[in-house]
Amino acid sequence: xxxxxxxxxxxxxxxxxxxxxxxxxxxxxxxxxxxxxxxxxxxxxxxxxxxxxxxxxxxxxxxxxxxxxxxxxxxxxxxxxxxxxxxxxxxxxxxxxxxxxxxxxxxxxxxxxxxxxxxxxxxxxxxxxxxxxxxxxxxxxxxxxxxxxxxxxxxxxxxxxxxxxxxxxxxxxxxxxxxxxxxxxxxxxxxxxxxxxxxxxxxxxxxxxxxxxxxxxxxxxxxxxxxxxxxxxxxxxxxxxxxxxxxxxxxxxxxxxxxxxxxxxxxxxxxxxxxxxxxxxxxxxxxxxxxxxxxxxxxxxxxxxxxxxxxxxxxxxxxxxxxxx
Numbered sequence: 001x002x003x004x005x006x007x008x009x010x011x012x013x014x015x016x017x018x019x020x021x022x023x024x025x026x027x028x029x030x031x032x033x034x035x036x037x038x039x040x041x042x043x044x045x046x047x048x049x050x051x052x053x054x055x056x057x058x059x060x061x062x063x064x065x066x067x068x069x070x071x072x073x074x075x076x077x078x079x080x081x082x083x084x085x086x087x088x089x090x091x092x093x094x095x096x097x098x099x100x101x102x103x104x105x106x107x108x109x110x111x112x113x114x115x116x117x118x119x120x121x122x123x124x125x126x127x128x129x130x131x132x133x134x135x136x137x138x139x140x141x142x143x144x145x146x147x148x149x150x151x152x153x154x155x156x157x158x159x160x161x162x163x164x165x166x167x168x169x170x171x172x173x174x175x176x177x178x179x180x181x182x183x184x185x186x187x188x189x190x191x192x193x194x195x196x197x198x199x200x201x202x203x204x205x206x207x208x209x210x211x212x213x214x215x216x217x218x219x220x221x222x223x224x225x226x227x228x229x230x231x232x233x234x235x236x237x238x239x240x241x242x243x244x245x246x247x248x249x250x251x252x253x254x255x256x257x258x259x260x261x262x263x264x265x266x267x268x269x270x271x272x273x274x275x276x277x278x279x280x281x282x283x284x285x286x287x288x289x290x291x292x293x294x295x296x297x298x299x300x301x302x303x304x305x306x307x308x309x310x311x312x313x314x315x316x317x318x319x320x321x322x323x324x325x
Contacts, residue, residue: 007303012187019095025185028089039081068260080169101180103235116241130276159255171243178204179239197227211268218274233292234299
């Protein structure tokens with residue numbers, strides 16, 4: 001039987017239902033990891049077959065090289081593979097509604113997601129413009145538009161279509177794992193939300209790679225702020241919105257100047273990027289938190305409706321119960 005959390009439960013405690021047992025979050029985590037790895041193997045196995053049939057080369061690790069757009073698509077699909085398995089683990093192993101990974105209402109709140117997207121778009125624009133400006137002002141030897149050669153509209157259109165189609169699933173998958181599943185798994189044992197938020201932020205940073213201390217710090221700050229905001233707003237919408245907008249615009253900018261094949265991530269960011277990014281992340285957190293309060297966004301599970309006892313006044317008229325007079 002699928003069971004939800006009791007009334008007034010915050011987001012990070014939604015896995016603490018009547019069906020909770022000590023082993024369920026652990027087993028669910030293993031399912032997410034194993035099933036995602038298996039799916040990724042299938043994805044790259046298919047890509048290897050395609051590369052073999054079309055005579056495409058492989059890199060030093062034996063991974064097929066299909067071209068910048070296709071290679072990026074494979075990486076995005078590999079990350080997105082975690083999304084359905086996260087939802088499946090909540091339902092199959094924790095025996096709770098899969099939608100409780102999305103929010104305290106048991107679903108993704110699309111209107112609230114749209115509001116968060118509207119907040120995120122201009123702020124990420126400021127981030128990208130400000131970071132590029134600071135890189136140039138400080139004489140840094142790289143910029144966000146390296147290698148700085150416009151690829152042309154046909155090539156950009158193909159790349160942009162792939163980005164718009166796949167990046168939302170990739171970004172959402174990361175949020176469902178790191179701001180959803182992990183804090184809720186820890187929250188099944190601990191009432192304090194911070195251990196889960198900190199753990200997920202550190203793992204989020206580590207899995208992006210160890211590039212520069214600045215990049216690791218920025219990713220950790222992002223994880224902490226979005227983890228707090230997820231708990232504060234009762235769902236993943238704010239975190240998903242920021243991550244999607246950031247990645248779509250960043251990938252689009254990279255694609256426009258022929259840099260999709262680059263291996264750098266935010267983990268490799270110099271201090272100039274971090275100096276702009278952190279204030280933007282804090283601003284987003286504050287704005288969304290205030291908007292959530294003004295819009296009375298649900299932050300805990302609702303109480304069940306109170307049944308109304310039948311009385312003499314029925315829907316067909318006030319005198320039906322006793323007859324006409």
